[in-house]
Amino acid sequence: MEMEGHHMGEPQRVLSSEYMEWAKTRAHARFNLATSGVTPYPMRELGVTLDDIDLSGSSLYGYEPLQRALAAKCGVSVDSVVAAVGTSLANHLAMAAVLEPGDQVVMEHPVYEPLLSLARYLGAEVTRFERRPEAGFRIEPREVARVVSSRTRLIVISNLHNPSGALTDEPTLLALRDIARDARARVQVDEVYLETLWAYPTRSAFHLGGEFIVTGSLTKAYGLSGLRCGWILAEPELARKIWRLSDLFTVIPAHAAERLSVVALGQLGRISEGARTLVERNRALLARFLDSRPDLQVMRPGFGTVVFPRWAGGDTGRLCDLLRTKYETTVVPGRFFGLTDHFRIGIGGETDMLSAGLERLAAALDDPAAR
């Protein structure tokens, strides 16, 4: 099954996300390796008191303390920051602010499906460029340039790449910037997983030129999904346009969440330490598992929270179903990313759970019923 495909002549407008529905109704399991973020951070460790939060406050075009905290975290000026409900709404607002129906969007394949559905929902015509498994899912600027046209308004990538975890380096981002500049387009970079580099010295693509619109959140790297603390980085004029557009959606966010986000942003160093220690420990476990599996071909990014192996057994749909029903374990079937013989493993969960899940995954891979 090709989840992502649509046929010429069919309306492109999409009103749902198959992946999201699956994630909400089928991904849960005793051994859940389908999540891509770090295990939830306990609220009690934030040390908040009722004095730290409130139900209402002065939040109009942003809550100033949160705006300042996000700007400081990202190393940008406050007028380039638009707070949004998670990277999800950030992606929506960013795309909706620059696209008109019929515009061309150039998007990576494989891709995080909601990005694709969102562009189609907005009436864009989506053209894909390949990030090839055999090339470590690297972005080849030549491949991008080949599909960009005078109708292209937006090039969309994720960095780190979901599903593979591949990092796109600055020379490649600069090449994308130049392609976009020539086409009078912009580059939207979903950096929600760039946060999982924690200690590595990385900077947002935003710093590489006004062509970039960046989205991110505290969701994945810090176990803080529940805060829905997301942001867009855009040059100030576009940022203002996005704020105005946000009036059509959320008007203002939940203030208690804004206040908690300020508290969390003040503790990110400490929260990162725990997350990094967990994921590095888990990466060693994953490496041992992958070493033992000649039937899995995989690019090991060395950072991030996901890997995306190709299975020699072919279509992973049956494997993933069996893994879930017989082995109480979930991974994400590759069909949701448009590569049916792959699946995604997340390593941000508790180590004991991951360890047991990988054992069960090995058993399922060896189970004749999986093919």
Ligand SMILES: Cc1ncc(COP(=O)(O)O)c(C=O)c1O
């Ligand atoms: C690439 C990418 N962007 C955005 C999101 C959603 O982020 P948030 O939960 O902050 O809305 C995800 C979640 O899986 C993702 O993988």
